[in-house]
Amino acid sequence: MRIFPTPYPQSQPIAAVSDPLALRAAERVARTVGDLRLGLPVVLAGDDGAAMVVAVETLTKERLDALRDEGMELVLTARRAEALHHPVDTDVARFPVSRDVRLSWLQAMADPTRSMAGPAALPRAPKNVTGSIQRAAIMLAKSAELVPAALIVPGPDVMATALRHNLSILSADEALAQAGLPNRPRAVSNARVPMAAAAAGRLHVFRPDTHGPEHYAIQVGEPDPSRPVLVRLHSACFTGDVLGSLKCDCGPQLQAAIAAMNEAGSGILLYLNQEGRGIGLANKMRAYGLQDQGLDTVEANHRLGFEDDERDFRVGASLLRELGIGQVRLLTNNPAKIRRLESEGIVVAERVRLMVGRGPDNTRYLDTKAAKSGHLFA
DSSP: OOOOOOOOOOOOOHHHHHOTTSOOHHHHHHHHHHHHHHTOOEEEEETTEEEEEEESTTOOHHHHHHHOOTTOEEEEEHHHHHHTTOOOSSSEEEEEOOTTOOHHHHHHHHOTTSOOSSOOOOOOOOBSOOOHHHHHHHHHHHHTTSOSEEEEEEOTTHHHHHHHTTOOEEEHHHHHHHHTSOOOEEEEEEEEOOOSSOSSEEEEEEEESSSSOOEEEEEEEOOOTTSOEEEEEEEOOIIIIISOOSSSSHHHHHHHHHHHHHHHTEEEEEEEOOHHHHTOHHHHHHHHHHHTTTOOHHHHHHHHTOOSOOOOTHHHHHHHHHTTOOEEEEEOSOHHHHHHHHHTTOEEEEEEOOOOOOOTTTHHHHHHHHHHHOOOOO
16 A cells, blocks of 8 residues: 655745744744643733743742732633633633732642642632633643643733743744644654554554644555545544553454454554543543543543543544545544544545443443434444
8 A cells, every 4th residue: 555645735934935944833833832831931922912821730839939920810711610610601711810829729720630728719700801812822731731721921021031031932823823724744654563453564653744743544454545445533542542441442442443454354543642532641531530520521521621522533534645545434433533534525435333342331431422422322
Protein backbone atom coordinates (compact mmCIF):
# COMPACT_ATOMS: atom_id res chain seq x y z
CA MET A 1 0.00 0.00 0.00
CA ARG A 2 1.37 3.39 -0.94
CA ILE A 3 1.20 6.59 1.08
CA PHE A 4 0.12 9.56 -0.98
CA PRO A 5 1.53 12.71 0.65
CA THR A 6 -0.49 15.81 -0.12
CA PRO A 7 1.20 19.24 -0.16
CA TYR A 8 -1.20 21.24 1.95
CA PRO A 9 -0.87 25.03 1.57
CA GLN A 10 0.22 26.84 4.70
CA SER A 11 -1.43 30.12 5.62
CA GLN A 12 1.36 32.35 6.87
CA PRO A 13 1.41 35.94 8.09
CA ILE A 14 3.13 38.43 5.84
CA ALA A 15 6.15 38.53 8.17
CA ALA A 16 6.74 34.82 7.71
CA VAL A 17 6.92 35.20 3.94
CA SER A 18 9.68 37.80 4.11
CA ASP A 19 11.47 36.35 7.17
CA PRO A 20 12.00 32.56 7.25
CA LEU A 21 12.72 32.73 11.00
CA ALA A 22 9.40 34.40 11.82
CA LEU A 23 6.95 32.13 13.63
CA ARG A 24 3.78 31.01 11.88
CA ALA A 25 0.50 31.46 13.73
CA ALA A 26 0.35 27.72 14.49
CA GLU A 27 3.86 27.86 15.93
CA ARG A 28 3.02 30.82 18.14
CA VAL A 29 -0.03 28.98 19.47
CA ALA A 30 2.04 25.83 20.09
CA ARG A 31 4.61 27.83 22.06
CA THR A 32 1.87 29.46 24.13
CA VAL A 33 0.25 26.11 24.91
CA GLY A 34 3.60 24.75 26.05
CA ASP A 35 4.20 27.77 28.29
CA LEU A 36 0.82 27.39 29.98
CA ARG A 37 1.49 23.71 30.59
CA LEU A 38 4.78 24.66 32.25
CA GLY A 39 3.00 27.16 34.47
CA LEU A 40 4.37 30.26 32.74
CA PRO A 41 2.18 33.34 32.33
CA VAL A 42 1.43 34.37 28.75
CA VAL A 43 -0.10 37.51 27.31
CA LEU A 44 -3.22 37.49 25.16
CA ALA A 45 -4.17 40.62 23.25
CA GLY A 46 -7.75 41.41 22.23
CA ASP A 47 -9.91 44.29 21.09
CA ASP A 48 -10.23 45.56 24.67
CA GLY A 49 -6.52 45.50 25.47
CA ALA A 50 -4.14 42.86 26.76
CA ALA A 51 -4.02 40.62 29.82
CA MET A 52 -1.68 38.23 31.54
CA VAL A 53 -3.05 34.68 31.50
CA VAL A 54 -1.95 31.69 33.57
CA ALA A 55 -3.53 28.24 33.82
CA VAL A 56 -4.93 27.61 37.29
CA GLU A 57 -3.75 23.98 37.36
CA THR A 58 -0.07 24.92 36.95
CA LEU A 59 -0.21 28.18 38.94
CA THR A 60 2.14 28.37 41.93
CA LYS A 61 1.83 30.53 45.03
CA GLU A 62 4.97 32.42 44.06
CA ARG A 63 3.62 33.31 40.63
CA LEU A 64 0.23 34.19 42.04
CA ASP A 65 1.87 36.57 44.50
CA ALA A 66 3.79 38.20 41.63
CA LEU A 67 0.64 38.59 39.53
CA ARG A 68 -1.75 39.92 42.17
CA ASP A 69 -3.53 43.04 40.97
CA GLU A 70 -6.91 44.72 40.93
CA GLY A 71 -9.35 43.55 38.29
CA MET A 72 -8.26 39.90 38.28
CA GLU A 73 -10.80 37.32 37.21
CA LEU A 74 -11.15 33.57 37.19
CA VAL A 75 -12.31 32.19 33.85
CA LEU A 76 -14.15 28.86 33.75
CA THR A 77 -16.23 27.03 31.17
CA ALA A 78 -20.00 27.27 31.25
CA ARG A 79 -20.11 23.59 32.27
CA ARG A 80 -17.95 24.24 35.32
CA ALA A 81 -19.90 27.39 36.22
CA GLU A 82 -23.12 25.39 36.12
CA ALA A 83 -21.60 22.82 38.47
CA LEU A 84 -20.85 25.72 40.85
CA HIS A 85 -24.55 26.72 40.63
CA HIS A 86 -23.79 29.80 38.52
CA PRO A 87 -25.22 29.02 35.07
CA VAL A 88 -24.34 31.46 32.30
CA ASP A 89 -25.67 31.97 28.79
CA THR A 90 -22.19 32.10 27.22
CA ASP A 91 -19.61 29.36 26.71
CA VAL A 92 -17.20 30.94 29.20
CA ALA A 93 -17.87 32.38 32.67
CA ARG A 94 -15.85 35.22 34.21
CA PHE A 95 -15.70 35.43 38.01
CA PRO A 96 -14.13 38.53 39.56
CA VAL A 97 -11.63 37.66 42.30
CA SER A 98 -10.11 39.79 45.02
CA ARG A 99 -6.49 40.77 45.14
CA ASP A 100 -5.93 38.61 48.22
CA VAL A 101 -7.45 35.47 46.66
CA ARG A 102 -5.98 32.19 47.93
CA LEU A 103 -4.42 29.70 45.53
CA SER A 104 -6.35 26.86 47.20
CA TRP A 105 -9.62 28.68 46.44
CA LEU A 106 -8.73 29.09 42.76
CA GLN A 107 -7.73 25.43 42.52
CA ALA A 108 -10.92 24.21 44.19
CA MET A 109 -13.08 26.36 41.93
CA ALA A 110 -11.31 24.95 38.87
CA ASP A 111 -11.03 21.31 39.90
CA PRO A 112 -13.89 19.50 41.68
CA THR A 113 -11.55 16.72 42.80
CA ARG A 114 -9.62 19.11 45.06
CA SER A 115 -10.84 19.88 48.55
CA MET A 116 -10.72 23.39 49.93
CA ALA A 117 -8.93 23.97 53.21
CA GLY A 118 -11.18 25.93 55.55
CA PRO A 119 -14.41 27.78 54.79
CA ALA A 120 -14.66 29.88 51.66
CA ALA A 121 -17.43 31.76 49.96
CA LEU A 122 -18.72 30.64 46.60
CA PRO A 123 -17.62 32.83 43.70
CA ARG A 124 -19.47 36.04 43.10
CA ALA A 125 -21.91 36.09 40.21
CA PRO A 126 -20.05 35.78 36.91
CA LYS A 127 -19.96 38.41 34.19
CA ASN A 128 -21.96 37.34 31.16
CA VAL A 129 -20.02 39.44 28.66
CA THR A 130 -17.17 37.32 27.38
CA GLY A 131 -14.36 38.57 25.16
CA SER A 132 -11.88 36.86 22.90
CA ILE A 133 -9.19 36.81 25.60
CA GLN A 134 -11.35 34.73 27.95
CA ARG A 135 -12.42 32.30 25.23
CA ALA A 136 -8.86 31.91 23.98
CA ALA A 137 -7.57 31.29 27.51
CA ILE A 138 -9.97 28.36 27.95
CA MET A 139 -9.16 26.99 24.49
CA LEU A 140 -5.43 27.09 25.18
CA ALA A 141 -5.85 25.38 28.58
CA LYS A 142 -7.83 22.59 26.92
CA SER A 143 -5.16 22.26 24.22
CA ALA A 144 -2.58 21.79 27.00
CA GLU A 145 -4.82 19.04 28.48
CA LEU A 146 -5.12 21.03 31.69
CA VAL A 147 -8.24 21.67 33.76
CA PRO A 148 -10.06 24.35 31.70
CA ALA A 149 -9.59 27.29 34.03
CA ALA A 150 -7.41 30.39 33.84
CA LEU A 151 -6.55 33.43 35.90
CA ILE A 152 -6.75 36.64 33.86
CA VAL A 153 -4.77 39.69 35.02
CA PRO A 154 -5.32 42.83 32.91
CA GLY A 155 -3.33 46.01 33.29
CA PRO A 156 -1.69 48.90 31.43
CA ASP A 157 1.82 47.49 31.93
CA VAL A 158 1.12 43.97 30.70
CA MET A 159 2.97 44.30 27.39
CA ALA A 160 6.01 45.93 29.00
CA THR A 161 6.14 43.15 31.61
CA ALA A 162 5.87 40.47 28.93
CA LEU A 163 8.73 41.96 26.92
CA ARG A 164 10.88 42.40 30.03
CA HIS A 165 10.44 38.73 31.02
CA ASN A 166 10.40 37.21 27.50
CA LEU A 167 6.83 35.93 27.91
CA SER A 168 4.82 34.67 24.95
CA ILE A 169 2.51 37.27 23.39
CA LEU A 170 -0.36 36.10 21.22
CA SER A 171 -3.43 37.59 19.60
CA ALA A 172 -6.54 36.03 21.14
CA ASP A 173 -8.34 36.11 17.80
CA GLU A 174 -5.39 34.40 16.15
CA ALA A 175 -5.46 31.65 18.76
CA LEU A 176 -9.20 31.10 18.29
CA ALA A 177 -8.81 31.03 14.50
CA GLN A 178 -6.11 28.38 14.75
CA ALA A 179 -8.32 26.26 17.01
CA GLY A 180 -10.89 26.10 14.23
CA LEU A 181 -8.42 24.69 11.72
CA PRO A 182 -7.89 20.94 11.38
CA ASN A 183 -4.49 19.43 12.01
CA ARG A 184 -2.84 18.33 8.80
CA PRO A 185 -0.72 15.28 9.64
CA ARG A 186 2.25 14.28 7.51
CA ALA A 187 3.84 10.88 7.20
CA VAL A 188 7.04 10.54 9.22
CA SER A 189 7.97 6.87 9.08
CA ASN A 190 6.58 3.36 8.70
CA ALA A 191 7.78 -0.19 9.14
CA ARG A 192 6.55 -3.76 9.19
CA VAL A 193 5.14 -4.78 12.59
CA PRO A 194 3.81 -8.35 12.77
CA MET A 195 1.15 -8.56 15.49
CA ALA A 196 -0.43 -11.38 17.44
CA ALA A 197 -3.80 -10.57 15.85
CA ALA A 198 -2.39 -9.90 12.35
CA ALA A 199 0.99 -11.11 11.15
CA ALA A 200 0.87 -8.86 8.05
CA GLY A 201 1.00 -5.59 9.95
CA ARG A 202 2.64 -2.24 9.27
CA LEU A 203 2.71 0.85 11.47
CA HIS A 204 2.66 4.37 9.96
CA VAL A 205 3.53 7.34 12.16
CA PHE A 206 2.03 10.76 11.36
CA ARG A 207 2.98 14.09 12.88
CA PRO A 208 0.62 17.11 12.74
CA ASP A 209 1.87 20.35 11.24
CA THR A 210 0.81 22.20 14.40
CA HIS A 211 1.16 21.42 18.10
CA GLY A 212 -0.32 18.20 19.30
CA PRO A 213 0.51 14.51 19.51
CA GLU A 214 1.48 12.12 16.76
CA HIS A 215 -1.17 9.77 15.40
CA TYR A 216 -0.73 6.27 14.01
CA ALA A 217 -2.17 4.14 11.21
CA ILE A 218 -2.03 0.40 11.80
CA GLN A 219 -2.15 -1.26 8.41
CA VAL A 220 -3.23 -4.87 8.03
CA GLY A 221 -2.48 -6.55 4.72
CA GLU A 222 -2.58 -4.53 1.50
CA PRO A 223 -5.83 -2.48 1.37
CA ASP A 224 -7.12 -1.59 -2.08
CA PRO A 225 -7.97 2.15 -2.06
CA SER A 226 -10.13 1.73 -5.19
CA ARG A 227 -12.67 -0.11 -3.03
CA PRO A 228 -14.15 0.65 0.42
CA VAL A 229 -11.47 -0.15 2.98
CA LEU A 230 -12.31 -1.66 6.37
CA VAL A 231 -11.37 1.15 8.77
CA ARG A 232 -11.64 1.93 12.47
CA LEU A 233 -11.02 5.29 14.17
CA HIS A 234 -9.76 4.24 17.60
CA SER A 235 -9.03 6.85 20.23
CA ALA A 236 -6.10 6.11 22.53
CA CYS A 237 -7.09 4.57 25.85
CA PHE A 238 -4.10 3.82 28.07
CA THR A 239 -6.25 2.21 30.75
CA GLY A 240 -8.16 -0.04 28.36
CA ASP A 241 -5.63 -0.70 25.61
CA VAL A 242 -2.57 -1.20 27.85
CA LEU A 243 -3.83 -2.03 31.34
CA GLY A 244 -6.85 -4.06 30.28
CA SER A 245 -9.21 -1.90 32.33
CA LEU A 246 -12.71 -3.29 32.70
CA LYS A 247 -14.26 0.18 33.09
CA CYS A 248 -14.58 0.57 29.28
CA ASP A 249 -14.70 -1.54 26.12
CA CYS A 250 -11.70 0.06 24.39
CA GLY A 251 -9.17 -2.76 24.75
CA PRO A 252 -11.51 -5.45 23.38
CA GLN A 253 -12.56 -3.11 20.56
CA LEU A 254 -8.93 -2.52 19.57
CA GLN A 255 -8.09 -6.20 19.44
CA ALA A 256 -11.38 -7.21 17.78
CA ALA A 257 -10.97 -4.56 15.07
CA ILE A 258 -7.46 -5.73 14.16
CA ALA A 259 -8.65 -9.35 14.16
CA ALA A 260 -11.58 -8.44 11.88
CA MET A 261 -9.21 -6.74 9.45
CA ASN A 262 -6.93 -9.78 9.49
CA GLU A 263 -9.91 -12.03 8.77
CA ALA A 264 -11.08 -9.74 5.95
CA GLY A 265 -7.59 -9.74 4.45
CA SER A 266 -6.85 -6.04 4.94
CA GLY A 267 -7.79 -2.86 6.77
CA ILE A 268 -6.60 0.29 8.49
CA LEU A 269 -6.92 1.12 12.20
CA LEU A 270 -6.28 4.80 12.88
CA TYR A 271 -4.94 5.13 16.43
CA LEU A 272 -5.75 8.71 17.38
CA ASN A 273 -3.98 10.14 20.44
CA GLN A 274 -7.11 11.72 21.90
CA GLU A 275 -7.12 10.09 25.33
CA GLY A 276 -10.23 10.34 27.46
CA ARG A 277 -12.41 11.69 24.63
CA GLY A 278 -9.85 14.40 24.06
CA ILE A 279 -9.32 15.63 27.64
CA GLY A 280 -6.06 13.79 28.35
CA LEU A 281 -5.17 11.01 30.77
CA ALA A 282 -4.82 13.23 33.86
CA ASN A 283 -8.29 14.70 33.40
CA LYS A 284 -9.64 11.25 32.56
CA MET A 285 -8.41 10.03 35.95
CA ARG A 286 -10.13 13.02 37.57
CA ALA A 287 -13.31 11.98 35.77
CA TYR A 288 -12.86 8.40 37.00
CA GLY A 289 -12.64 9.72 40.56
CA LEU A 290 -15.91 11.60 40.10
CA GLN A 291 -17.52 8.47 38.64
CA ASP A 292 -16.54 6.61 41.80
CA GLN A 293 -18.65 9.22 43.64
CA GLY A 294 -21.71 8.29 41.59
CA LEU A 295 -21.55 10.44 38.44
CA ASP A 296 -21.79 8.88 35.01
CA THR A 297 -19.13 9.50 32.36
CA VAL A 298 -20.90 12.51 30.79
CA GLU A 299 -21.75 14.10 34.15
CA ALA A 300 -18.12 13.72 35.27
CA ASN A 301 -16.85 15.51 32.16
CA HIS A 302 -19.31 18.34 32.73
CA ARG A 303 -18.35 18.66 36.41
CA LEU A 304 -14.72 19.11 35.31
CA GLY A 305 -15.71 21.78 32.81
CA PHE A 306 -15.52 19.75 29.62
CA GLU A 307 -18.10 18.87 26.99
CA ASP A 308 -19.35 15.30 26.52
CA ASP A 309 -16.70 14.67 23.88
CA GLU A 310 -13.75 16.97 23.11
CA ARG A 311 -12.29 14.84 20.29
CA ASP A 312 -11.73 16.12 16.77
CA PHE A 313 -12.36 13.38 14.23
CA ARG A 314 -11.28 15.62 11.35
CA VAL A 315 -7.79 14.29 11.97
CA GLY A 316 -9.08 10.84 11.04
CA ALA A 317 -10.30 12.14 7.70
CA SER A 318 -6.94 13.84 7.13
CA LEU A 319 -5.07 10.60 7.82
CA LEU A 320 -7.28 8.70 5.39
CA ARG A 321 -6.61 11.30 2.70
CA GLU A 322 -2.87 11.01 3.36
CA LEU A 323 -3.18 7.26 2.85
CA GLY A 324 -5.13 7.72 -0.38
CA ILE A 325 -8.35 6.28 1.03
CA GLY A 326 -11.61 7.98 0.09
CA GLN A 327 -14.22 5.29 0.85
CA VAL A 328 -14.50 3.11 3.92
CA ARG A 329 -16.42 0.40 5.70
CA LEU A 330 -16.33 1.89 9.18
CA LEU A 331 -16.03 -0.31 12.26
CA THR A 332 -17.91 1.80 14.80
CA ASN A 333 -20.87 2.14 17.13
CA ASN A 334 -20.57 5.94 17.13
CA PRO A 335 -22.66 7.84 14.54
CA ALA A 336 -20.62 11.02 15.21
CA LYS A 337 -17.63 9.42 13.53
CA ILE A 338 -19.71 8.65 10.45
CA ARG A 339 -21.06 12.19 10.24
CA ARG A 340 -17.63 13.76 10.66
CA LEU A 341 -15.98 11.59 8.01
CA GLU A 342 -18.81 12.23 5.56
CA SER A 343 -18.67 15.97 6.20
CA GLU A 344 -14.94 15.81 5.36
CA GLY A 345 -15.60 14.11 2.03
CA ILE A 346 -14.91 10.50 3.05
CA VAL A 347 -17.56 8.09 1.74
CA VAL A 348 -18.81 5.73 4.45
CA ALA A 349 -20.12 2.86 2.36
CA GLU A 350 -21.11 0.75 5.37
CA ARG A 351 -21.17 0.83 9.16
CA VAL A 352 -19.76 -2.39 10.60
CA ARG A 353 -20.84 -3.12 14.17
CA LEU A 354 -18.21 -3.73 16.84
CA MET A 355 -20.05 -5.37 19.73
CA VAL A 356 -17.43 -6.58 22.20
CA GLY A 357 -16.22 -5.94 25.73
CA ARG A 358 -19.45 -5.49 27.72
CA GLY A 359 -19.17 -6.65 31.32
CA PRO A 360 -20.44 -5.87 34.83
CA ASP A 361 -17.83 -3.15 35.41
CA ASN A 362 -18.72 -1.11 32.31
CA THR A 363 -22.45 -1.71 31.84
CA ARG A 364 -23.39 1.74 33.16
CA TYR A 365 -20.66 3.36 31.04
CA LEU A 366 -21.93 1.71 27.84
CA ASP A 367 -25.55 2.45 28.68
CA THR A 368 -24.65 6.12 29.22
CA LYS A 369 -22.90 6.26 25.84
CA ALA A 370 -26.06 4.90 24.22
CA ALA A 371 -28.48 7.15 26.12
CA LYS A 372 -26.52 10.42 26.11
CA SER A 373 -24.03 10.14 23.24
CA GLY A 374 -26.16 8.25 20.73
CA HIS A 375 -23.94 5.18 20.40
CA LEU A 376 -25.56 2.27 18.59
CA PHE A 377 -25.34 -1.09 20.34
CA ALA A 378 -27.74 -2.95 18.11
